[in-house]
Amino acid sequence: MNASVPLIPDNAPFSPEQRAWLNGFLAGVFSRTLAPVGASSLATPALAPLTILFGSQTGTAEGLAKKMAKEAGKRGFAATVLDMAQTDLAKLAAEKNLLVITSTYGDGEPPDNAKALHAALKAAGDRPLTSVRFSVCSLGDTNYAQFCQCGKDLDAWFERLGATRVTPRTDCDLDYDAPFTAWLDAALNALGVGNVGGGLPSDSDSTSGHVAPPAEEESGYTKKNPFPAPVLTVRNLNGPGSAKEVNHIEFSLEGSGLAYEAGDALGVVPQNCPDLVADILAALGCDGEEAVTTPSGELPLRRALTEYYDLGKPSAELLSVVGGALRPDAASESGHKAPPTLTAQAPHHVIDVLLAAPTKPSPADFVSRLKKIQPRLYSISSSPKAHAGQVHLTVGAVRYEKDGRTRKGVCSTFLAERGLAAGKVGVFVHSNKAFRPPASDDTPMIMVGPGTGIAPFRAFLAERRASGAKGKNWLFFGDQKASADFLYREELTALQSAGTLTRLDLAFSRDQAEKIYVQHRMLEAATELFAWLEQGAHFYVCGDASRMAKDVDVALHQVIEKAGGKSPEATVAYIQSLKTTKRYQRDVY
Ligand SMILES: Cc1cc2nc3c(=O)[nH]c(=O)nc-3n(C[C@H](O)[C@H](O)[C@H](O)COP(=O)(O)OP(=O)(O)OC[C@H]3O[C@@H](n4cnc5c(N)ncnc54)[C@H](O)[C@@H]3O)c2cc1C
Ligand SMILES: NC(=O)c1ccc[n+]([C@@H]2O[C@H](COP(=O)([O-])OP(=O)(O)OC[C@H]3O[C@@H](n4cnc5c(N)ncnc54)[C@H](OP(=O)(O)O)[C@@H]3O)[C@@H](O)[C@H]2O)c1
Numbered sequence: 001m002n003a004s005v006p007l008i009p010d011n012a013p014f015s016p017e018q019r020a021w022l023n024g025f026l027a028g029v030f031s032r033t034l035a036p037v038g039a040s041s042l043a044t045p046a047l048a049p050l051t052i053l054f055g056s057q058t059g060t061a062e063g064l065a066k067k068m069a070k071e072a073g074k075r076g077f078a079a080t081v082l083d084m085a086q087t088d089l090a091k092l093a094a095e096k097n098l099l100v101i102t103s104t105y106g107d108g109e110p111p112d113n114a115k116a117l118h119a120a121l122k123a124a125g126d127r128p129l130t131s132v133r134f135s136v137c138s139l140g141d142t143n144y145a146q147f148c149q150c151g152k153d154l155d156a157w158f159e160r161l162g163a164t165r166v167t168p169r170t171d172c173d174l175d176y177d178a179p180f181t182a183w184l185d186a187a188l189n190a191l192g193v194g195n196v197g198g199g200l201p202s203d204s205d206s207t208s209g210h211v212a213p214p215a216e217e218e219s220g221y222t223k224k225n226p227f228p229a230p231v232l233t234v235r236n237l238n239g240p241g242s243a244k245e246v247n248h249i250e251f252s253l254e255g256s257g258l259a260y261e262a263g264d265a266l267g268v269v270p271q272n273c274p275d276l277v278a279d280i281l282a283a284l285g286c287d288g289e290e291a292v293t294t295p296s297g298e299l300p301l302r303r304a305l306t307e308y309y310d311l312g313k314p315s316a317e318l319l320s321v322v323g324g325a326l327r328p329d330a331a332s333e334s335g336h337k338a339p340p341t342l343t344a345q346a347p348h349h350v351i352d353v354l355l356a357a358p359t360k361p362s363p364a365d366f367v368s369r370l371k372k373i374q375p376r377l378y379s380i381s382s383s384p385k386a387h388a389g390q391v392h393l394t395v396g397a398v399r400y401e402k403d404g405r406t407r408k409g410v411c412s413t414f415l416a417e418r419g420l421a422a423g424k425v426g427v428f429v430h431s432n433k434a435f436r437p438p439a440s441d442d443t444p445m446i447m448v449g450p451g452t453g454i455a456p457f458r459a460f461l462a463e464r465r466a467s468g469a470k471g472k473n474w475l476f477f478g479d480q481k482a483s484a485d486f487l488y489r490e491e492l493t494a495l496q497s498a499g500t501l502t503r504l505d506l507a508f509s510r511d512q513a514e515k516i517y518v519q520h521r522m523l524e525a526a527t528e529l530f531a532w533l534e535q536g537a538h539f540y541v542c543g544d545a546s547r548m549a550k551d552v553d554v555a556l557h558q559v560i561e562k563a564g565g566k567s568p569e570a571t572v573a574y575i576q577s578l579k580t581t582k583r584y585q586r587d588v589y
């Protein structure tokens with residue numbers, strides 16, 4: 001990076017502020033050729049180069065990275081947003097100022113676009129990053145054991161490789177707005193250019209400090225201000241004898257101004273089950289009319305528990321106060337005995353803590369220790385080209401038994417049991433630019449989507465049919481039983497007849513003694529699959545992250561090795577190149 005003269009000379013007919021703004025604008029245009037931090041004066045304004053590096057699976061960190069660039073620009077930085085898949089250690093070594101934002105996936109793993117860089121940083125020796133100043137913001141979810149692990153790894157490795165941390169790493173839970181905003185403010189200040197913006201304004205409210213992902217800015221309806229979408233349809237897709245419950249849900253978006261693309265997700269704001277709320281009220285000894293203070297003002301306790309609070313995994317704050325009494329020593333001191341299941345392991349849900357606690361908190365104390373209920377994301381299963389004014393989802397209901405209690409997934413069963421009765425449900429569009437049909441209508445697509453993983457591929461196929469795209473389309477679908485779990489059977493067979501779906505390979509796991517999964521079908525069709533890849537096909541996977549997506553990845557390696565006649569090293573390089581060129585995309589959960 002060369003320290004060069006300002007583009008607008010001192011004697012030009014501009015005020016210092018106008019000169020600073022113009023230099024900032026031109027610096028962005030001419031790709032960061034102005035003076036680095038520390039060389040600032042009114043005549044030569046400080047325009048520090050800044051690279052914002054993102055690791056993102058489903059678009060949140062990518063959206064925030066763009067937001068960061070906007071804010072950094074306002075503060076006099078010439079900022080560039082960089083996808084982790086598009087850089088390497090040598091390029092990073094040439095950076096001066098680096099802000100990193102990344103999510104974590106799997107079991108503490110990096111998101112797909114960060115995998116190669118994560119591995120390279122882990123393996124690197126020496127201190128190649130000594131001229132880099134950096135800070136890391138990690139996005140994660142405290143429900144996962146390896147909370148924010150990818151951000152923690154990168155933060156440690158940047159330091160080990162000689163980079164200077166300008167401000168401490170911040171680890172954000174799902175409710176990331178406040179910690180992210182505070183981190184960005186501190187990081188930009190620490191990087192050395194003045195806070196010209198005077199805080200961290202959002203586009204809509206210059207004093208709120210709220211940072212919203214760009215896709216949500218485009219319409220008035222956002223995660224913070226969801227659109228109350230009329231629920232048009234809730235239809236069970238399984239037949240008699242199924243062990244599954246997958247619902248097809250349709251919402252109207254008429255009048256919302258919300259736009260989405262095939263590949264995006266929909267955020268849905270759920271409400272807690274009234275039976276669970278009643279059990280919690282009983283455990284607290286309350287009737288639900290007690291007034292409590294919530295982020296939306298004073299509300300009756302029953303409504304607050306239904307609409308505002310997460311009644312799932314208990315927070316550390318709740319455990320530290322109410323759950324403290326659950327520890328064996330505390331229990332014996334107080335003369336009460338907590339159930340053995342709770343002393344032996346962490347309580348599963350908030351209700352378990354209350355039922356086992358010897359003393360009950362007051363309503364105000366209780367709600368002050370609950371986390372906010374979070375929206376859930378669902379891969380959109382409709383195409384706006386085929387279903388104007390509507391958005392469709394394919395939602396598997398989560399139901400299970402634990403510690404002698406029937407448990408229900410909050411959002412999936414809210415939609416299944418009370419979606420239609422609710423009339424309207426809060427929704428917002430969550431853009432996912434990393435999961436898109438090919439830009440060219442002629443490019444072949446290979447889609448692997450067992451179970452609810454079919455969702456985005458219903459959208460991709462509807463999109464291709466609506467636009468008359470000529471590219472070939474191959475779907476691998478699987479579920480338990482052909483008779484009961486062949487989701488969207490009529491639609492898929494109609495798409496086959498119409499020629500949109502070129503090939504459909506099915507894997508029903510429980511129709512025979514041995515399990516047959518989608519990856520077995522991939523291996524059976526290895527020669528044709530490799531031929532499609534050689535023709536430029538994009539390869540997509542959607543559905544279960546913990547087992548299916550990993551096994552499909554192994555199968556893809558085997559297909560390329562076997563049918564492509566490649567060594568293991570050449571296979572890894574082939575797949576890495578598919579990822580770098582965005583031809584291997586995953587939407588897994
Ligand atoms: C980008 C993205 C796209 C997605 N797309 C879809 C989609 O198209 N369709 C779809 O159905 N889902 C999809 N999901 C998943 C969806 O967001 C929700 O996670 C899912 O519906 C469960 O939410 P819930 O509120 O019903 O359950 P929650 O109340 O969140 O409960 C789920 C939790 O319950 C626990 N749990 C579940 N089963 C058991 C068990 N047997 N034993 C012990 N604990 C258990 C686990 O901790 C699990 O995380 C997607 C997720 C993401 C991130
Ligand atoms: N992280 C989250 O927030 C979240 C929330 C909800 C659901 N999920 C995950 O999403 C998945 C989606 O559930 P779903 O009902 O749509 O589908 P699913 O459980 O993935 O089942 C679809 C088909 O995949 C098969 N399968 C099981 N293991 C497999 C493997 N290793 N490789 C390939 N196929 C495999 C199943 O067979 P068998 O059943 O016969 O084994 C079934 O035939 C759930 O399994 C769950 O893990 C995640």
Ligand SMILES: Cc1cc2nc3c(=O)[nH]c(=O)nc-3n(C[C@H](O)[C@H](O)[C@H](O)COP(=O)(O)O)c2cc1C
Binds near residue numbers: 055060106108141545
């Ligand atoms: C399948 C799955 C696995 C996840 N694993 C982790 C994890 O191990 N640790 C963690 O802190 N967060 C985990 N998360 C939460 C994400 O990191 C978090 O939702 C983040 O905001 C997503 O950002 P992104 O959209 O930029 O990828 C996981 C989320 C999903 C859907």
